[in-house]
Amino acid sequence: MKFYDYNAAPSPRRARILMAEKGVAVETEQVDLGTRAQFEEPYRTINPRCTVPALALDDGTVLCDNASIARYFEEIYPDPPTLGRTPVEKALVAEWTARVEGEGLMGVAEALRNRSEFFKDSSVTGPNRYAQVPELVERGRARASACLQDLDARLGEAAYLAGDAFSAADIAAYVFVDFTAWIKLPMPEGLENLARWREAVGARPSIQA
Ligand SMILES: N[C@@H](CCC(=O)N[C@@H](CS)C(=O)NCC(=O)O)C(=O)O
Structure with missing residues (x-):
């Protein structure tokens, strides 16, 4: 088995x-x-x-997404669970992971990739060339900011995104919050639930990986 990584990038950090x-x-x-x-x-x-x-697995299969990598490890190393323990928790891990990816991580990526010269014609990841759309910079920032608010609201209802246990949804969200620094997104005022959760998650040794 071999893991393909890039230390500075947010997505492989989630898997690490x-x-x-x-x-x-x-x-x-x-x-x-x-x-x-x-x-x-x-x-x-x-x-x-x-x-x-x-x-890359030993049988030649290559898993190319955090979702498939997390699923694979959950199946072969079920303890500790990261994708939920009960049907509801599993469903909520899937839901919050999708929201963090689609609204938060994607918002930052839009803001970042549609602006800098480095991402010219590479505004979307992958082998196909896509021109930058400058309007997406502000929209991406707004979406990322709204996602921070949504996370705070959810964390006012529960200790972690999927309930009372830490999960892969929290990993995605923690990496997203750090990723907002790449676009110098100000943290909206008064997000106390998010701050409390961030301190708790940030104290986990795994976060240094
Ligand atoms: N859906 C993928 C997204 C992976 C992704 O976007 N990775 C970025 C690094 S954070 C990448 O490989 N970018 C390549 C590029 O910029 O061309 C996952 O979460 O596994």
Whole structure:
């Protein structure tokens, strides 16, 4: 098994934290997104989507998304659970992970990738070229900001996003909150639930992974 990583990027960080939670150590190779190594061989053949993280299994299967990587580790190392314990918790982990990805992480990515010269014609990840859409910068910032508010509201109802247990949804959300610094997004005032949760999650050793 081999894990394809890039230390500075948010998406593989989610997988690293999840592996640390489960106490799994996997041989790791860095794919330097800074020099666009994701578009070059040998990585392009390993993961034609040209993104990290990816997890190459011993049978030749390559998992190319946090969702599939988390699912795989949950199946082979069920303890501690990260994708929920009860039917409701499992459903809420899926729901909050989707919201954090679709609204939060995507909002920051839109704001980042539609502005800087580095992402010119690479405004969407992957091998296809997409021109930047400058209007998406402000929209992305607004979506990310709204997601921070939504997380705070949810964390006023429950200790963690899926209920009373830490899960992969919290990992996604923690990485998203850190990712907002990349676009210098101000933290809206008064998000006390989010602050309390961030302190608790940030104290977990896995967060350093
Ligand atoms: N859905 C993917 C998203 C992966 C993703 O977007 N990774 C970024 C790094 S955070 C990437 O590989 N970017 C390549 C690029 O910018 O060309 C997942 O969460 O696994």
